[in-house]
């Protein structure tokens with residue numbers, strides 16, 4: 199049977215759409231692979247054990263390693279998480295579990311969504327005005343850039359993300375858990391902390407780790423808060439190094455050896471993020487398997 | 492062709508009405524045919540006096556529902572329900588889907604309070620005290636009542652922690668006491684032998700029937716005064732259903748049980764009293780044997796034999 203004109207035109211259009219989608223995807227993947235390949239190519243040539251273990255020498259021809267920056271990023275992210283995770287999770291609980299407060303939670307949810315989209319340079323300036331300048335006044339130091347200020351700015355980015363994912367994950371917990379617990383005479387907070395939160399544990403953890411990955415890659419919020427440092431320090435009261443800041447400094451500088459180091463630093467940062475994402479996937483897969491039972 | 496449809500339909504109707512009724516096979520009555528005066532009145536929006544057998548009044552009551560009404564927003568779901576519930580007996584609630592059985596059950600432990608826009612009037616007295624009185628603490632009230640839901644809902648924790656949950660939230664920390672209570676409840680729920688070697692394992696790994704028995708164990712661990720069961724077998728296969736039914740009969744010897752069921756045989760097997768509900772009203776209420784063998788209303792007789800509803 200021959201197809202009617204309309205029908206064959208419909209099929210041609212469908213095939214054309216498919217080709218268009220496939221081609222776009224292919225183009226994106228190709229560009230991504232080229233970028234990753236280029237980065238790996240240049241970065242790998244400067245990768246060395248020294249990069250991971252030594253700190254800057256001050257010699258532009260032989261600039262040393264990035265140990266200080268790797269430690270700095272890890273410390274900053276952990277500090278930010280110590281503040282951002284509890285606040286974010288609690289806010290998420292509030293958004294999800296207290297529907298009778300809708301007049302408050304509605305606007306709060308909106309604010310959280312807006313905050314998630316605030317440009318990170320704005321967070322950096324805000325951090326400077328709120329966390330650096332006042333401390334300088336208090337301590338009468340000339341200027342108080344510090345790891346704490348950097349971590350605070352990162353936490354500011356983290357909180358709305360964690361709050362919203364926590365809320366979404368809590369909403370996925372079946373109503374029957376809540377009713378079952380309340381029917382046994384549990385209070386609302388007992389129900390939330392003993393039954394609902396454990397029921398959403400996997401999803402919330404995933405959200406937290408993804409948020410940590412996101413802030414680990416931030417530069418702008420740290421520019422005017424942590425400032426960066428060439429010293430290996432674990433004292434967050436001091437100006438604090440981070441991978442992103444060090445990459446920024448080296449990559450925008452005039453010295454070729456430092457620029458090579460910046461590429462290597464990017465590779466290290468991406469490797470860190472990759473490991474984080476892998477961890478998330480493993481946790482999520484475990485959760486999925488747990489649910490199948 | 493609209494003409495032919497009405498042609499075939501009209502004679503069929505006439506035939507139904509003109510056929511002489513015999514005591515053995517009665518035709519399925521049409522709505523408003525005058526055969527169901529009570530249900531016809533209910534359908535007109537009235538709340539007629541239900542057929543309440545004398546047998547339900549004479550027994551000792553633990554729950555006394557009086558003129559209870561409930562609204563979901565503007566919709567009235569329960570109309571003037573008055574029914575005493577016998578202490579230490581199993582009472583079954585039956586009726587077509589949407590007639591308010593779950594609503595009534597959830598009114599007893601005030602689980603409906605969680606739903607926006609729910610209003611009530613009338614009283615439900617537990618041990619002589621209205622659970623809707625102003626000074627009643629809902630948390631304390633719910634601790635005196637156990638509830639099992641239609642779908643098994645074990646919590647995402649170990650079998651042991653599921654069972655002792657009610658004790659944990661009451662602040663009990665003594666390990667030996669928790670273990671004892673756990674074993675006792677699991678034995679009563681006929682689950683002990685199957686899980687005694689894996690109390691630390693996740694409750695999610697149990698079969699549906701086991702999960703439901705776990706939920707029963709969880710509901711009876713703190714020895715509630717009344718056990719509320721909302722279609723506890725509807726998500727289970729026939730064998731698991733049979734086990735739960737045996738369990739309900741067994742538990743019914745020790746506890747007051749109020750059970751909602753869609754299964755007539757189940758109501759007949761497990762309960763001492765049966766209440767038939769329709770569109771948010773009580774229709775007939777009496778001993779289970781009477782309701783199933785000597786119902787006083789034709790409505791009830793036809794419903795329990797599956798001819799209507």
Ligand SMILES: Nc1ncnc2c1ncn2[C@@H]1O[C@H](COP(=O)(O)OP(=O)(O)OP(=O)(O)O)[C@@H](O)[C@H]1O
Nearest residue numbers: 563566568586587588589590591592593594595606
């Ligand atoms: N949360 C709710 N909001 C509004 N209306 C509701 C709500 N829950 C139940 N209803 C309505 O109240 C009536 C009684 O519902 P209920 O769930 O008590 O019936 P049921 O007898 O348990 O039915 P089933 O046998 O299907 O479980 C129904 O008309 C239902 O639509």
Ligand SMILES: [Mg+2]
Nearest residue numbers: 592593594751
């Ligand atoms: Mg129901």
